[in-house]
Amino acid sequence: MAALNNIQALNHALELAMKKDESIIIYGEDAGFEGGVFRATVGLQEKFGENRVFDAPIAEATLAGQAIGMGVAGMRPIVEMQFEGFSLPAFQNIFAHIARFRNRTRGRWTCPIVIRMPMGGGIRALEHHSEALEAMFAHCPGLTVVIPSTPFDTKGLLLSAIESNDPVIFLEPTKIYRAFKQEIPDEYYTLPLGKAYTIQEGNDLSIVTYGAQVMDCEKAVAAYQNENPNATIELIDLRTIQPWDKKTIVESVKKTGRLLVVHEAVRSFSVSSEIIASIQSECFEYLKAPCARVTGYDIMIPFDAGEYFHQPNVNKVLDKIRETIEFKF
Amino acid sequence: MKFFEKYDSFKNQRVEILNEEGNVIHEELRSKELTDEKVLEAYKIMNLSRNQDDYQNKMQRLGKMLSFLSSTGQEATEVGYAMQVKKGADWFVGAYRNNAAWLTAGIPMRNIMLYWAGNETGNIAPEGINVLPVNIPIATQYSQASGIAFAEKYKKTKNVVLTTTGDGGTSEGEFYEAMNFAKLHEVPCVFMVENNKWAISTPRSKATKALNFAIKGVSVGIRNVIVDGNDLFAVYSVVEEAIKLAREGKGPSLIEFDTYRLGAHSSSDDPKVYRPEKEFQEALTRDPLIRTKKYLISKKIWSDDLQKKLDLEQQEFIKKEFEWVLANNKVELEDIFKYNFETMPDLLKEQYEEAKAHFDKHGYERGGH
Numbered sequence: 001m002a003a004l005n006n007i008q009a010l011n012h013a014l015e016l017a018m019k020k021d022e023s024i025i026i027y028g029e030d031a032g033f034e035g036g037v038f039r040a041t042v043g044l045q046e047k048f049g050e051n052r053v054f055d056a057p058i059a060e061a062t063l064a065g066q067a068i069g070m071g072v073a074g075m076r077p078i079v080e081m082q083f084e085g086f087s088l089p090a091f092q093n094i095f096a097h098i099a100r101f102r103n104r105t106r107g108r109w110t111c112p113i114v115i116r117m118p119m120g121g122g123i124r125a126l127e128h129h130s131e132a133l134e135a136m137f138a139h140c141p142g143l144t145v146v147i148p149s150t151p152f153d154t155k156g157l158l159l160s161a162i163e164s165n166d167p168v169i170f171l172e173p174t175k176i177y178r179a180f181k182q183e184i185p186d187e188y189y190t191l192p193l194g195k196a197y198t199i200q201e202g203n204d205l206s207i208v209t210y211g212a213q214v215m216d217c218e219k220a221v222a223a224y225q226n227e228n229p230n231a232t233i234e235l236i237d238l239r240t241i242q243p244w245d246k247k248t249i250v251e252s253v254k255k256t257g258r259l260l261v262v263h264e265a266v267r268s269f270s271v272s273s274e275i276i277a278s279i280q281s282e283c284f285e286y287l288k289a290p291c292a293r294v295t296g297y298d299i300m301i302p303f304d305a306g307e308y309f310h311q312p313n314v315n316k317v318l319d320k321i322r323e324t325i326e327f328k329f
Numbered sequence: 330m331k332f333f334e335k336y337d338s339f340k341n342q343r344v345e346i347l348n349e350e351g352n353v354i355h356e357e358l359r360s361k362e363l364t365d366e367k368v369l370e371a372y373k374i375m376n377l378s379r380n381q382d383d384y385q386n387k388m389q390r391l392g393k394m395l396s397f398l399s400s401t402g403q404e405a406t407e408v409g410y411a412m413q414v415k416k417g418a419d420w421f422v423g424a425y426r427n428n429a430a431w432l433t434a435g436i437p438m439r440n441i442m443l444y445w446a447g448n449e450t451g452n453i454a455p456e457g458i459n460v461l462p463v464n465i466p467i468a469t470q471y472s473q474a475s476g477i478a479f480a481e482k483y484k485k486t487k488n489v490v491l492t493t494t495g496d497g498g499t500s501e502g503e504f505y506e507a508m509n510f511a512k513l514h515e516v517p518c519v520f521m522v523e524n525n526k527w528a529i530s531t532p533r534s535k536a537t538k539a540l541n542f543a544i545k546g547v548s549v550g551i552r553n554v555i556v557d558g559n560d561l562f563a564v565y566s567v568v569e570e571a572i573k574l575a576r577e578g579k580g581p582s583l584i585e586f587d588t589y590r591l592g593a594h595s596s597s598d599d600p601k602v603y604r605p606e607k608e609f610q611e612a613l614t615r616d617p618l619i620r621t622k623k624y625l626i627s628k629k630i631w632s633d634d635l636q637k638k639l640d641l642e643q644q645e646f647i648k649k650e651f652e653w654v655l656a657n658n659k660v661e662l663e664d665i666f667k668y669n670f671e672t673m674p675d676l677l678k679e680q681y682e683e684a685k686a687h688f689d690k691h692g693y694e695r696g697g698h
């Protein structure tokens with residue numbers, strides 16, 4: 001066991017995977033020598049050589065396109081996009097090909113690719129460095145979309161993503177890259193994709209969230225329970241955005257009768273839209289309050305000086321918890 | 330055509346006019362427009378940009394400014410081309426590392442600072458200044474520039490467009506795609522590459538095996554040339570020719586500036602991790618400011634005293650601008666909603682009201698929630 005932060009857990013997982021499987025290679029802009037702008041791949045080039053870990057020219061469309069070729073030919077490429085905002089030039093290959101190869105060839109060829117990228121706001125960054133685009137990826141059939149929130153999950157989910165024979169978009173919330181450390185096992189382990197994790201159980205409200213907002217929600221839940229010692233809240237970390245774990249959430253809402261979804265991405269046509277719509281139709285007779293959400297607004301992510309207006313925060317969540325639990329028909 | 334005809338990028342030649350000692354070695358190539366008075370004017374802006382970079386670096390370390398990308402080392406290139414952007418007519422479509430060019434083309438320093446302090450209002454160019462905002466996604470500016478150039482040609486003006494990217498940016502597909510279109514339509518666009526040898530930690534050698542960046546123009550049929558980017562005289566003279574050709578309807582050009590990034594990639598980057606110290610020390614000896622200053626001193630229009638005086642004046646000015654920024658770096662809640670569409674849709678109005686209720690209750694200060 002060692003205490004690692006999210007970046008260290010990533011690095012550790014990549015190293016274990018590369019040791020285990022020679023078909024794995026890693027590349028991306030500055031991902032080789034320097035180990036990426038956030039140092040997720042630091043030291044790997046030294047350990048595995050320039051053939052397996054290398055810098056790529058700035059050309060995201062091609063980074064994704066080459067991964068298709070490698071994947072189809074039996075390799076397992078892990079591509080680093082420098083920021084989620086710079087995956088946009090790669091959408092062509094991700095959407096038009098990576099996601100479709102299995103279906104297109106009825107399983108003859110697949111794309112066992114992991115595309116990793118830093119995502120989300122709250123780090124005082126420049127334009128295009130703070131987007132949360134998970135709903136866009138989740139909208140595309142054929143892509144698995146993962147967002148971890150702890151070092152333990154980061155390691156286990158990344159190793160599963162690498163083992164997956166389907167393409168995985170692995171989104172890493174930059175805000176919590178180095179926010180805290182956690183003791184995690186040294187050995188190779190995987191966590192199932194498509195499975196949510198119940199952080200704490202409760203009876204009065206189900207909160208579903210993921211990524212950097214898990215921390216905000218934990219604080220808000222603690223604050224609410226502190227003020228209302230009789231209340232218990234079920235807090236669920238979604239972990240995989242697509243395919244999402246409907247079963248866990250349906251069971252939870254059937255128990256609590258109330259749902260709150262929290263994410264920083266824009267509200268309309270979002271992860272919360274999907275979850276709330278599904279719960280509404282599957283748990284209608286169990287609901288004791290309208291399903292609620294705290295999200296970013298439907299706007300361009302503001303530059304730093306205005307970003308805090310947009311981001312979910314503990315008070316936004318806390319107020320919504322109160323409103324939902326205290327709701328009367 | 331003095332330059333584009335004569336210089337052969339296949340031979341890796343570059344245009345040089347002012348040597349490292351500050352002596353003009355090719356008087357015959359020097360633009361007639363580039364009088365000593367103009368050189369002095371250019372030097373003052375180069376010096377201003379350098380002082381601003383230094384100041385912003387300090388402020389960034391104090392946490393008063395976000396990441397920003399400095400022009401340090403590339404001032405001769407940026408000032409040399411941006412001086413020729415005719416205000417109210419021509420366009421400059423830059424990247425993100427263009428401080429010296431923005432100042433030269435007429436963007437107020439406070440705007441630039443406000444932008445790097447994370448405020449959209451910094452992007453508002455004054456009336457009559459056709460400089461597009463900071464462009465973060467690499468090489469997209471090339472397409473935008475070729476589109477503007479198409480429009481200018483379509484409208485039958487004589488206006489031209491200057492656009493620039495880093496050496497790394499030449500790897501993006503858009504770099505070729507934009508130039509291909511521009512050449513097909515013979516639009517008045519000057520494409521430029523500021524080859525500062527590094528794309529964050531990735532050296533030029535890991536970006537391309539091409540002999541140089543200028544010959545990338547050959548693949549799309551665009552005339553091209555390499556220029557010593559730390560030589561204000563060469564930069565000015567070559568850009569002048571490219572602009573002249575564009576105005577005459579003779580289509581686009583591609584210019585590679587051979588320069589060097591003396592600073593970090595951004596203020597959150599540490600070049601010591603990847604950059605050989607020897608290479609950096611050598612590059613220091615080719616500093617464009619020093620070279621231009623040597624020329625001015627040799628002409629007896631500059632001196633150490635005048636330099637001291639200028640630095641003090643500029644530092645004072647920079648400080649005042651930054652103080653203005655600190656006092657004006659405010660974003661109203663409504664501002665983050667109201668520019669997404671011409672009129673705010675009802676859905677967004679609802680969200681605005683929701684946000685307003687939240688911040689009225691919990692306070693508007695960052696961290697006060």
Ligand SMILES: Cc1ncc(C[n+]2csc(CCOP(=O)(O)OP(=O)(O)O)c2C)c(N)n1
Pocket residue numbers: 029058060082086089426465466467494495496497498499523525527528529590594
């Ligand atoms: C499309 C896109 N991909 C990645 C990035 C992240 N990024 C910012 S600067 C940079 C390196 C650019 O190097 P170069 O083009 O040589 O310009 P320089 O910064 O050296 O002036 C990268 C990869 C980006 N801004 N846009």
